[in-house]
Amino acid sequence: MKIAFYGSSLVSAYWNGAATYYRGLLRALADKGYDITFYEPDVYDRQKNRDIDPPEWCKVVVYEGTVEALKAVARCAGEADIVVKASGVGFEDDLLLDEVLDASRLNALKIFWDVDAPATLAELRAAPEHPLRKALQRIDLVMTYGGGDPVVNAYRSLGARDCIPIYNALDPQTHHPVPDDGRFSADLGFLGNRLPDREARVEHFFLEPASRLTDKTFLLGGSGWQDKLMSSNVNYIGHVSTRDHNAFNVTPKAVLNISRASMAENGFSPATRVFEAAGAGACLITDYWEGIELFLKPGEEVLVARDGQDVVDILAGLTSEQALAIGKNSLQRVLADHTYASRAETVDALFRQHMGARMEAAE
Structure with a gap:
């Protein structure tokens, strides 16, 4: 047809x-x-x-x-x-x-x-x-x-x-584990364009924790953030081509998903980056939205933050071994249930x- x-x-x-x-x-x-x-x-x-x-x-x-x-x-x-x-x-x-x-x-x-x-x-x-x-x-x-x-x-x-x-x-042909890439080294990465109904949430879940965790490094990718006030430990790299998404997801210790306000309020709307990050074997931290447990198991396959303080607490206690285990679990789950x-x-x-x-x- x-x-x-x-x-x-x-x-x-x-x-x-x-x-x-x-x-x-x-x-x-x-x-x-x-x-x-x-x-x-x-x-x-x-x-x-x-x-x-x-x-x-x-x-x-x-x-x-x-x-x-x-x-x-x-x-x-x-x-x-x-x-x-x-x-x-x-x-x-x-x-x-x-x-x-x-x-x-x-x-x-x-x-x-x-x-x-x-x-x-x-x-x-x-x-x-x-x-x-x-x-x-x-x-x-x-x-x-x-x-x-x-x-x-x-x-x-x-x-x-x-x-x-x-x-x-997940499309496993496109998003999959790759070697680390030093361009994307960080404790926490976030990839997303600057949009009106996302900006305040990016401030709350990403930029504010970065300003408080001065001993950690943060990586921001996406279009439109060039004039945004951010702390010196945030490395803004602009638009990231899809050919680099796997490396962006897998290289930082963890990556963050921040839903747009309307999708977070409605729930049951996992963003593409949730599955792309899981497909690369990344340790994913996501903001809370209703229905997430239908896609990934909190605590084992994904880490869930209800606010910026949760992001701070998660990063402060997250070890490299824990991050690797969560990434491995999430990859297995999406390959089994979400392709x-x-x-x-x-x-x-x-x-x-x-x-x-x-x-x-x-x-």
Whole structure:
């Protein structure tokens, strides 16, 4: 079956945290025989900061950030059996959704794939006339990056026919243990772009502990932090290419996951870096969010901090031996239970179920 997937970017993770999610899941679906074309706009300098070349398992179509170009690629939806419009494409999202739905064949499976459901739902609640509210009537299935029952129930209450979370996972071909790299030496590393609903939490969970633990070294990677006030023991290195993520994760004694505020409040939304760090065999410290025990066992496979003081206490008592043991345990867990191959099994079953139901209804 042919999939037309309209998203932010497959080839660039620059200001695009969903890239590794797309790569892992779509590669796994391609391995199951799907013929996939990914359509992405040339915006935010992403094409100037590519992490990968277009892969052999997916055709990538890059279009200019113009309405004319958008409408041209939207018409390609008419060639697909399954049409996916992701959230956060980054250029005229509402128009793109309408154009894609208009172009899709009557019997095509039409999906809205929300990679930031808590934020999207907040927008919908605040705007009764939001275009997505009306579009839900034309969409067969909403799939989400995460969110659990709160997100599922919220989407159904807004008129979605169905909503299924497909959680982040590990692609072992991309994220795996590598040797230490001296560029990333530190007691604690954090990798994340500077975003409005994350900044205060980064201050609380990372920058404040760094200012208190002056005898320890901290490593900050990601875009947008260059003018942020930070203590002298924080080494800010800017954007980190995905080709260096494994080394960034495995070299520090521990790495930190800090959820965006909306995802932490909602729960059941493990970030990609949770599985990427575990896949590299890193010792992961994560901020607390409801549902974490469904993915990694606190205390054995992950360390959990409810506030900045917890980060201070964990680092003060963490030995190298403990860190190595936690990294080993987390790697074993994600390889067993949380790979994109297993997520693709779920997605494939959902696609076939919904396509089968459509065919029965047409007979």
